[in-house]
Amino acid sequence: MDVKQAIEILTKKGYKTTGRRKDILAFFEQADGYRTAKDLLQFMEEKYEGISPDTVYRNLHLYAEMKILENTELNGEKHFRMKCTTHHHHHFICSSCGKTKEINVCPMEEVENKLPDYRIEDHKFEIYGLCPSC
Amino acid sequence: MDVKQAIEILTKKGYKTTGRRKDILAFFEQADGYRTAKDLLQFMEEKYEGISPDTVYRNLHLYAEMKILENTELNGEKHFRMKCTTHHHHHFICSSCGKTKEINVCPMEEVENKLPDYRIEDHKFEIYGLCPSC
């Protein structure tokens, strides 16, 4: 997912493309990993002095709902990153810098066979630790 | 993990066995699944009128730190349950009632081979959905 694709989704669903929305997307595009709401708020405050926290959180939720961002809990805080648009996969997440590495292992097929009477709606498979540079 | 084992751990590490601590453990022993801090607080207030929220949260963290409880995020809220003491495994978690089902699938060996330069510290593999009764 990049800024261009995200804006297309917004437009198609009838949402407006404002400067703040574009800058939030740009922040995550260049972020290369998971970032907190606070990180984003600080970034936005540099350009938009006195920006309302409401604006930041509202758009974070909007983007998560529209599958433009994905989120996870890291060190007790919610973190966000651009959603991957390629094939299904999971991530190693560096708990120090938030960078991720794609992991192409998913045991869900095996698991589904073991849960015949359950309705499976979602799953999470994440590996945490330190990346080579941290 | 049951109440008896948990109290042994507390005692061994020099923590006191208070009525409140025993009742918190009893709550999770009979809970059979994940419960929120609020669930626990409500339960405790029935018996201990005017109990301080500090007491509840402090002990939740103490138990999590001592590996008596494990926790996860469910519907945006932290949930806790008694820690499993058997062999390593993962869980299906019902997002409606919080009940869990043991899943004996773990692909970490395969994953470790793919991350030679990374320090792996933890991993999470959880399946979410509805259990047969929900």
Added chain:
DNA sequence: TATCATATCGTAATCATTACGATTTGTAAA
């Protein structure tokens, strides 16, 4: 350029969690 629904602001409210001094209470030694 005018219109209008949407987005944002400014600020306050909410909610979960944490902090802290005062008081109470297990625990272990006398």
Added chain:
DNA sequence: TTTACAAATCGTAATGATTACGATATGATA
């Protein structure tokens, strides 16, 4: 059993993240 003391809890306030909301500003479309 009593005493002594560190640990636990209370009562209450502070904190911090998030959400709410009426007023105002601003994209998008005609």
